[in-house]
Amino acid sequence: MRQSIFYSILISFILFPLVNQAQSDKWDTFYETSGTLETPDYKNTIAFCKKMADASDMLSYQVFGKSARGLDIPYMIADVRGFKTPEEAKEAGNVIIMIQACIHPGEPEGKDAGLILLRDIAFRKKKFSLPENITLLFIPIFNVDGHERFGPYNRINQNGPKEMGWRTTAQNLNLNRDYMKAEAPEMQAWLKLWNYWKPDFFIDTHTTDGADYQYVLTYALEDGLNIDPVVGGWLKESYLPEITKHMFALKMPIFPYVSFREWHNPRSGLISQPAPPMLSQGYAAIHNRPGLLIETHMLKPYKPRVESTLEIIKKSISFLSQNSKTLHDRLRKADENARLLAPRKVTVPVSFGVNQKDSTMVKFLGINYDVITSDLTGGKWFRYGKDTITFRLPLYDKAIVTREITLPPAYIIPVEYSDLASRLPLHGIEVDTLRKATWLKVDTYRFSEVKFRPTSNEGHQIPQFKAESDTATIFYAAGSLIVRTAQPTSRIIAHLLEPQAQDSWVSWGYFNRVFEQKEYSETYVMEPMAREMMEKDPSLRKRFDDWLSANPSLKDNQWEQLQWFYKQTPYYDKAHNLYPIGRLSQQQVDDLFPR
Numbered sequence: 251m252r253q254s255i256f257y258s259i260l261i262s263f264i265l266f267p268l269v270n271q272a273q274s275d276k277w278d279t280f281y282e283t284s285g286t287l288e289t290p291d292y293k294n295t296i297a298f299c300k301k302m303a304d305a306s307d308m309l310s311y312q313v314f315g316k317s318a319r320g321l322d323i324p325y326m327i328a329d330v331r332g333f334k335t336p337e338e339a340k341e342a343g344n345v346i347i348m349i350q351a352c353i354h355p356g357e358p359e360g361k362d363a364g365l366i367l368l369r370d371i372a373f374r375k376k377k378f379s380l381p382e383n384i385t386l387l388f389i390p391i392f393n394v395d396g397h398e399r400f401g402p403y404n405r406i407n408q409n410g411p412k413e414m415g416w417r418t419t420a421q422n423l424n425l426n427r428d429y430m431k432a433e434a435p436e437m438q439a440w441l442k443l444w445n446y447w448k449p450d451f452f453i454d455t456h457t458t459d460g461a462d463y464q465y466v467l468t469y470a471l472e473d474g475l476n477i478d479p480v481v482g483g484w485l486k487e488s489y490l491p492e493i494t495k496h497m498f499a500l501k502m503p504i505f506p507y508v509s510f511r512e513w514h515n516p517r518s519g520l521i522s523q524p525a526p527p528m529l530s531q532g533y534a535a536i537h538n539r540p541g542l543l544i545e546t547h548m549l550k551p552y553k554p555r556v557e558s559t560l561e562i563i564k565k566s567i568s569f570l571s572q573n574s575k576t577l578h579d580r581l582r583k584a585d586e587n588a589r590l591l592a593p594r595k596v597t598v599p600v601s602f603g604v605n606q607k608d609s610t611m612v613k614f615l616g617i618n619y620d621v622i623t624s625d626l627t628g629g630k631w632f633r634y635g636k637d638t639i640t641f642r643l644p645l646y647d648k649a650i651v652t653r654e655i656t657l658p659p660a661y662i663i664p665v666e667y668s669d670l671a672s673r674l675p676l677h678g679i680e681v682d683t684l685r686k687a688t689w690l691k692v693d694t695y696r697f698s699e700v701k702f703r704p705t706s707n708e709g710h711q712i713p714q715f716k717a718e719s720d721t722a723t724i725f726y727a728a729g730s731l732i733v734r735t736a737q738p739t740s741r742i743i744a745h746l747l748e749p750q751a752q753d754s755w756v757s758w759g760y761f762n763r764v765f766e767q768k769e770y771s772e773t774y775v776m777e778p779m780a781r782e783m784m785e786k787d788p789s790l791r792k793r794f795d796d797w798l799s800a801n802p803s804l805k806d807n808q809w810e811q812l813q814w815f816y817k818q819t820p821y822y823d824k825a826h827n828l829y830p831i832g833r834l835s836q837q838q839v840d841d842l843f844p845r
């Protein structure tokens with residue numbers, strides 16, 4: 251007895267502290283050591299990732315690209331069997347999950363949650379063991395240059411951590427607006443990584459601004475109009491209910507990521523609508539892949555933000571592990587459906603809104619607030635209290651399609667735009683090359699009513715325009731690019747190449763030059779020529795008068811009136827306001843590429 255007490259004492263005073271120390275020192279993350287108040291900088295993050303990878307066969311440290319300033323962009327692979335390539339993972343039937351942190355480095359919860367997750371997987375298996383059928387890809391810091399702008403003054407609204415990185419890249423680009431236009435070197439590297447692995451499920455981690463409420467974590471997951479219903483339906487009916495139930499059981503209630511009809515004012519009603527594809531979750535959706543956006547709330551302390559991020563990731567992993575076969579079946583089906591959109595002439599929605607008249611009442615866990623009239627600015631501001639309140643609020647989440655198109659069998663892009671077209675393969679889009687120069691009569695679009703937004707967006711001059719279907723005969727030089735649409739990436743093709751898609755190349759201003767008229771007639775040339783034209787063709791006078799009475803504001807505008815005549819002459823540039831990318835018929839494709 252005495253001996254056993256002796257040994258107990260020995261064990262508790264000597265051995266346990268040793269064991270605990272081994273556990274609590276070497277593999278504690280920087281965030282844990284800091285008392286959950288701080289997040290590691292770039293150097294520290296890389297060092298910890300490498301240290302873990304060196305010590306575990308299940309983890310591997312990789313680099314997938316360089317930032318604009320030349321820094322390595324890292325990612326980790328976690329796999330029980332030590333798989334390091336997509337071939338191995340796919341061969342084994344594994345679910346490949348990609349988790350991304352710090353696309354906005356001021357919002358680093360995902361980085362700290364991910365480091366804990368990998369540490370637990372490799373060294374504290376009792377806390378979390380990675381299922382064998384999961385291959386995990388973890389990007390701890392995507393925007394590495396932004397992360398290097400590390401300091402305490404990067405997020406004025408946010409409650410910790412003590413220091414964090416900056417939202418944009420060294421080129422002042424917001425990577426979470428760049429998924430479609432793909433102009434940042436970081437995004438180009440990411441797209442290569444995405445298409446190398448073709449993940450089955452994607453998670454992007456953020457912190458949100460906006461009104462206060464009880465939810466530490468809100469989420470967005472495309473399950474409606476801009477993802478194949480085979481995948482969307484499954485997410486809505488299977489994945490989301492289970493995740494939501496689990497998080498409520500953990501006393502970490504979650505809610506869809508919403509905006510308020512009136513800024514900061516939950517009582518005004520909630521709005522949730524499909525994400526445009528320039529955003530990560532919207533981009534994953536048109537790749538036929540689920541993309542979960544996590545937004546923890548900036549006013550909550552850092553610890554519950556990291557913990558809720560970690561819990562939703564863990565639950566997603568175990569859910570996807572248990573449902574791997576269903577997931578893979580549905581993704582395969584969605585890829586096949588996407589390949590068949592054009593042959594089946596299924597319409598593709600390329601722009602969305604929300605029905606502002608159709609809402610459902612929902613329970614919303616809010617925080618009481620007063621609306622105060624400022625004696626400083628005269629404006630209204632919201633002072634959030636400490637009392638919780640359960641609102642019954644209208645949720646407007648019935649998405650509507652504001653523009654849809656039918657895909658042609660192929661598009662043709664003139665060789666003079668190959669700089670831009672060279673980004674297509676980054677999206678996993680296959681492209682053929684035209685071998686012989688040719689004139690083609692193609693379906694395309696004619697632009698009118700072109701205006702520009704007064705401020706630039708991500709360095710682009712954003713046009714607003716009308717685009718009407720038109721046919722035109724266009725010269726395509728050898729080397730022009732043919733994009734067939736019978737591909738799993740057909741939705742991305744539509745969203746890039748259809749001018750009226752919300753994140754198309756035209757919408758981002760890459761074709762602004764076609765809106766520019768480059769030749770003009772002198773008034774002293776056009777005045778007599780207009781008279782001659784009317785003499786030759788008496789109907790012209792009536793057409794001119796009709797046009798003028800339809801545009802009374804131009805009654806005293808000599809320039810515009812002569813422009814009207816100039817447009818009737820063969821001198822006027824037929825390529826002005828013409829979209830040079832053509833929509834080819836099946837016959838044209840067959841003629842260009844005889845079988």
Ligand SMILES: [Zn+2]
Binds near residue numbers: 357
């Ligand atoms: Zn963000």
